Every structure is written in structure tokens, then in C-alpha cells.
Amino acid sequence: MSQPPQGESESSSVNPTPIAHTALERPTQLAIAALTDVGLTRDNNEDAFLLWDLASDRSVESAFQIWGDDEGPALLAAVSDGMGGQQAGEVASGMALQSLCDHARHGFQESSSNGGPGFKAWMTEGVEEANRRVLAASQADPSKKGMGATLSAVAILEEGLTVAHVGDSRIYLLRHSRLRQLTMDQTRVQSLVAHGHITAEQARTHNERNLLLQAIGAREAVEVDAFDFRVGSGDRLLLCSDGLHGLVDDPELAEVLSSSTTPLDQCEALIGMAKAGGGYDNITVVVAHFG
Amino acid sequence: MSAKLVFLSGDLEGAVVSLLDQGFTIGRNPEEDLVLPDEVVSRLQASLRYRDGQYLIRDEASTNGTFVNDRRITEQVLHDGDIIEYGLGGPSARFEAEAPVQGAAEANDGGPVREAVEPATPPQPRAATAVFQTGDRASARPATGTGPADETAVKGFFRSIRARPRRPFVWAGLAAVLASLAIAIFLLID
Numbered sequence: 001m002s003q004p005p006q007g008e009s010e011s012s013s014v015n016p017t018p019i020a021h022t023a024l025e026r027p028t029q030l031a032i033a034a035l036t037d038v039g040l041t042r043d044n045n046e047d048a049f050l051l052w053d054l055a056s057d058r059s060v061e062s063a064f065q066i067w068g069d070d071e072g073p074a075l076l077a078a079v080s081d082g083m084g085g086q087q088a089g090e091v092a093s094g095m096a097l098q099s100l101c102d103h104a105r106h107g108f109q110e111s112s113s114n115g116g117p118g119f120k121a122w123m124t125e126g127v128e129e130a131n132r133r134v135l136a137a138s139q140a141d142p143s144k145k146g147m148g149a150t151l152s153a154v155a156i157l158e159e160g161l162t163v164a165h166v167g168d169s170r171i172y173l174l175r176h177s178r179l180r181q182l183t184m185d186q187t188r189v190q191s192l193v194a195h196g197h198i199t200a201e202q203a204r205t206h207n208e209r210n211l212l213l214q215a216i217g218a219r220e221a222v223e224v225d226a227f228d229f230r231v232g233s234g235d236r237l238l239l240c241s242d243g244l245h246g247l248v249d250d251p252e253l254a255e256v257l258s259s260s261t262t263p264l265d266q267c268e269a270l271i272g273m274a275k276a277g278g279g280y281d282n283i284t285v286v287v288a289h290f291g
Numbered sequence: 292m293s294a295k296l297v298f299l300s301g302d303l304e305g306a307v308v309s310l311l312d313q314g315f316t317i318g319r320n321p322e323e324d325l326v327l328p329d330e331v332v333s334r335l336q337a338s339l340r341y342r343d344g345q346y347l348i349r350d351e352a353s354t355n356g357t358f359v360n361d362r363r364i365t366e367q368v369l370h371d372g373d374i375i376e377y378g379l380g381g382p383s384a385r386f387e388a389e390a391p392v393q394g395a396a397e398a399n400d401g402g403p404v405r406e407a408v409e410p411a412t413p414p415q416p417r418a419a420t421a422v423f424q425t426g427d428r429a430s431a432r433p434a435t436g437t438g439p440a441d442e443t444a445v446k447g448f449f450r451s452i453r454a455r456p457r458r459p460f461v462w463a464g465l466a467a468v469l470a471s472l473a474i475a476i477f478l479l480i481d
Contacts, residue, residue, distance in 0.1 A: 173379075180379065181362040196345055196368030200360070229355065229379060250361075
């Protein structure tokens, strides 16, 4: 039977299943923005973000890039949620981001192909380096004993995107109005969900939901969740600390990300929603739109 | 426990795979037990295991990840109604468990697993779906005749499922060896 060219839209009216399995269209532009906020109840902000333009080798607050056929993006985005007494949490998150950034910059300059599959190793090593540095700093200074941080990072490169992740900050992908959580929380609660002891719904209010199984600076060895993936035109990416995803649920996140406002507007809207939900924690968001 | 995968998208859309309380592999590779011919799906994408009255899905280090209810997973217990996506943007299926499995893991902790009694009759096929069973006993035989509308799914599915080696013989052989050992020891002691 020959398939009419419009077959797909025709069948979608018969079958309500919202599956759009179409080839990805190569994105030609990127708009990205980030914001962090102390929230409503904390005195200091232990969260931090990183937006680093690898091509021009400098930090940026937001970016809008358009690229042609023979060029592509080269950007590093990350969020980190620090923990530890006094000012130690801020030190840990800042140090984690700095270590990763140093290593990724080095990797970008070393690799001839502007990233590519080999970049996963650079990102993983960067996170491991961050772990070593934070752990060494916490062991060297008694006032920083036990400090640690989460780290969720994505390298946006011509060849594709590479994620490296430790802890319970998250990276989400919105594609065709469907929000998927790309990172897995490295928490006790997530482990309970995976083993079927509690439901995902119960996990949201579980009293151990902040207990991390992996963190930057906690132990000598760190389990880095690293993977590559591709984005298409129209995709939207969200990186956030648990100050956002702990207070705003997925459908609400999807609604904001789907809106036709700018990444910066969406960052502001998301932080506003986290505050409306209580704002008990520091809130950090990075939003990227691929066009 | 009686469970099945109902495919919602991809080449197998509409197909129902009955699970017979045993593990199997899923991937693009023709060697896997359930073959999903989709470029998003890895050669070996995921595996399903049955343990203590529950089904576990595990991502086998796939390129595009395995998702349950839009969250990427490494290994996770499945619950009735869970939507599994094999690779980001790949084919998806709904996991349907007919018997409640709550508390099954705790009840059977450490002890021998008493499997839920299989229903005497196979699950009734729905209109416009084909029912298949994976595993030894029924290697990809549709349990019912299907109309012309389902023919693609049926053919696709015949290509998609490989019969597994018949394990009962292995077990029978093992039992025989153990029995003769026991008799030998008994005779020696005697």
C-alpha cells in the first residue's frame, strides 16, 4: 500500500497517542540565559551557574548565536548546588564549576573537531577533577569539612550535546511539547523508586528526599552520569537546582518552557513559580532554546 | 502475574506482547528476543527481568537512553500503566500488569518465589490488536486471527521475535544429574 505524503497527520487524527517520531532538524541558532536566586528563606545563595562560551573563551550571562553550515555552537552550561556550613556551600559550588570549566576549556582547545564523541571523556574527567579539588579543600580546612555540591553540566557543541551529572540537580529536554528528564537523581529516594519501594509521587514528599548518594567532594570516587545526545530545531533545555524542581512539578515546567517568551523571561517565570511554591531553597535555572 | 507490553508507537504500534514471567532482551539487533527495528533503538537497548513478582526494566547502556514515564532510567521496577520509551523519540509501549504486585517484593524477600497463578485462558485479544507471547512455549504465534488492517503489525512481529532456546531440557538434565549424585551418596553412606 502506498503511503500518502500527508499520512502522518492523517493518522494522528485517528490515533490520539502524542508521538512525533520525526527526524531532527539541525538547529541553526541558540538562545540561552541563566539566573540564580537566594529564594525566600535562606540567608545566602549556595547555588551557582556557569555559562561559558568555549569559542570566544569567556564567561557570558546570556547568549544568542546563529551559525552557518560550516560552524556550530561551542558553549558550556552548568548548575551546581553547594552544601556545607557557614560559607562552605558557596565555596564548593563555585569550585566545582571552576574545575569543570578549566578542564572543558582545555579539552575544547585540545580537540580538533570542536568536541564530538571524545568530549564525553573530557566532561567526565572535568567532574572527577572537580570532585578531587572540592574534597582536598574540605580536608585541608576544618571550617569546610563536609562541604559538597551537585553538578549538572551540558556541553553544547556542533557534534551534539554531552551531559555530565552528579547529584540531584536536573537537566530536562522539552521536545514537541513533551518534557523528559534526562538526568537521574542520585538520591536515596530515587533508588527507592527504582526498586519499587515507593512511587515517584511519594518521592516528592519523602523526608529523605534531599539525601544524596553521590556528590562532588563527598568521597574519593564519584560516579559520573555522562552521555551524549542530539538536539533538533525547536528543542528546549532546562538545567535547574532542586530549589526549582522540588517546588514546581513537571507539567508546570513544561508549560513555561513551551511558552513563546525568551529564555531569560522563562528563567524569571520559573524562579517566580518556585518562590510562589515556598522558595525554601536557593533556585538556579538555565534555559536554552534551539531554533 | 500476568503482564503485557502494549506498543503505542513505532513499527509495532498496536501490538501486544504478553510477558510470561521471564526475562528477555530488547534491541535493534536481530539476535534480541524482541526486535525493534528503529534507528533510535540501540542494538541491545534494554532488558526486562522478572524477579520476586515484579518486572524490572534495565537500560543496557543504550545510546539514546531508556525512559519510563519521561524520565531516563538505568534500572527500574515497572508499575501498571508505566510508559516505556526505547530511546529518546523511539518506539514506546505501555506496561500493563493485570494482577496487583504491591508488597510482592517484601513478601518474597529471601524466600522462594511463588509465582502468581497463570490464568486458565489467555488474555482476550482486543479488536485491532494482535496478541503474542514471548518465550519458549509460544514463539511469536499470534493467539488470534487478525483482520487485514493488522497484517503489517503481524508480519512485523513475526520478524521481530526470535524463539528462545528451550530451557526445560537443561533443567531436566540438571535434575537428573543431581538425582544420580544423591543416589550415589546415599549408597556410599549406606
